[in-house]
Ligand code: ADP
């Protein structure tokens with residue numbers, strides 16, 4: 023009786039600690055947290071961050087709108103922890119949200135990490151999960167988790183290519199027999215696309231827009247190539263000549279032009295990874311296709327551009343934003359799989 027009651031009160035967690043979003047999967051319950059990796063904090067007179075005001079979606083709404091005494095921080099940069107204390111505060115908040123405050127047992131936690139992370143960075147992830155309440159922390163490379171979540175045969179001797187386009191980085195990996203055969207990591211992904219839109223709008227229309235507006239433009243009308251259909255969006259920014267707020271209308275073509283360089287770099291990363299892939303594994307990719315994951319994979323026509331550039335089939339993972347956490351969750355539920363892919 024007591025055993026099963028304790029069982030109900032404890033659960034293990036899989037965490038996708040992303041530069042843009044943090045997702046948490048709990049055993050037996052599935053996805054329980056899906057929030058932006060943003061923390062809003064008060065700033066002391068010396069600039070030292072103090073009290074946590076908001077975490078996740080609520081904190082993201084404050085980005086670019088904070089008064090002088092508040093900062094909205096993204097504690098991860100390029101897939102790794104840039105601010106240890108803030109990451110820990112954020113993890114603690116999300117883990118509490120996932121298991122509840124009154125849990126009797128500390129959870130075992132699987133955290134997904136970029137493949138090329140250093141030993142110091144690995145320890146930072148482990149320590150922050152431990153001090154946020156984890157009993158045991160296991161690390162799984164993100165490309166493997168993404169591939170498992172996308173339903174690829176990762177443990178078989180079959181080559182699979184996964185392209186994960188997140189906030190800070192694009193990770194291209196060819197996987198076979200539970201390991202990574204070839205990989206390329208690029209610091210061009212969703213954030214770089216937002217920045218490219220900001221600089222395009224400034225150059226072309228002499229209007230300054232904020233980060234949140236740029237992301238909204240990308241989500242609503244962003245295209246990797248000039249679209250066949252007409253799309254437009256009216257956005258507000260600050261006219262750099264008059265200094266006053268001004269409205270402009272942007273089109274899908276505008277975004278394609280703005281994103282041209284970022285898209286070309288992603289295409290090049292895929293090409294160069296294919297070039298370094300052993301021929302047998304490359305042959306498997308012809309059959310299976312290149313699988314796109316991460317939020318950036320949702321950019322309109324990106325799959326078409328990659329298909330044309332590589333001559334290979336390109337498919338989107340069923341749920342690009344969630345496949346890393348769902349893959350890590352599957353590892354938690356299947357110990358034999360976890361043993362094969364954990365570092
Ligand atoms: P990370 O793993 O780094 O946290 P995610 O995989 O969660 O990143 O993806 C977040 C990125 O995906 C953000 O830059 C976001 O703007 C972008 N994104 C989400 N949806 C779309 C979309 N429909 N089109 C283009 N980009 C998108």
Ligand code: MG
Pocket residue numbers: 038040041186188189316346
């Ligand atoms: Mg990610």
